[in-house]
Amino acid sequence: MSSSLDTPAPAASVSTPFSSKAVDAAPGAASAPKSVPTQAELLAFVRRTAADSELVATLPLDPEGRTWIRLDGPAGSxxxxxxxxxxxGTGWHDHGGSYGAFATAGGALQEDSLAARLPTEGWKTLExxxxxxxxxxxxxxDARAFGSHHVHEVRNESDSEHAVSVHAYYPPLPLMRRYSRTGAVLRLEQVERPQEWQ
Structure with missing residues (x-):
């Protein structure tokens, strides 16, 4: 396993559909993945990273917008x-076919998700x-892993406390689909590609 599994090395930050403001971090060593990471490995990585209070503390908290640091994940994630x-919060979205995991490092996050596999193409509105x-x-x-067809939204519902989380995806996000929801009706609103957040 690569050393990034034991001590995540911060890499240069880029925009992401989850975030509002980036914090620059020192470039990490780039290495070719030796194998494809499993969901269990991504889950172990986010748990271990979330427990690294020294690393988590390097992320400044902004009262008005989300901030983030990009990391080298296991095996090219x-x-x-x-x-x-x-x-x-994020609003309803999927991860374009990537699977992953996330862990809460501080505060609390509410996740709403769908226990249904949605078609990825050929629709605009679903009931x-x-x-x-x-x-x-x-x-x-707390942490959780999710599959490649996961649709969810994540929110910090606190009115006074920041939350901090660690996320890992494989393959690196090829796209994200954003949805709006009114009652039981889910509507595809936008497809974002990496060049839009990098």
């Missing part, structure tokens, strides 16, 4: 530490069946 000011909604709260130290 894309990874981020993200700070969430009170009341911020969701009853019973597909899932909710969970992830507090400091």
């Amino acid at each position: 894309e990874a981020w530490i993200i700070a969430w000011p009170p009341g911020t 969701l069946a009853e019973g597909v909604d899932r909710e969970r709260t992830l507090t400091k130290g």
Whole structure:
């Protein structure tokens, strides 16, 4: 395994659809992946990184916008530490076919997700069946992995406390689909590609 599994090395930050403001970090050593990381390896990575209080503390907290640092993830995965000011969130989205994991390093995050596999092409509006909604709260130290068809939104519902989380994706995000939701109706609003956030 690469050394980035043991001590994540911050890499140059770039825009991401999860974030508002980037914090520059020292470039990490680039290495070719030896194998494809498993969900379990991504989950272990985000847990270990979230527990690294010294690394997490390098991310400044902005009261008005999200900040982040991009990291070298295991085996060529894309990874981020993200700070969430009170009341911020992602909106409904997917990860363009990438699987991944995230862990909460501080505060609490609310995740709403769909327990249904959506078609990726050929639709603009879907009516969701009853019973597909899932909710969970992830507090400091909590983590979860997700598959390549995961659709969710993540929010910091606190009105006074920042949340901080660590995310890892493989393959690195090829695109993201953004959705709006009204009741049971999910509507595809936008497809973002990496050049739009890098």
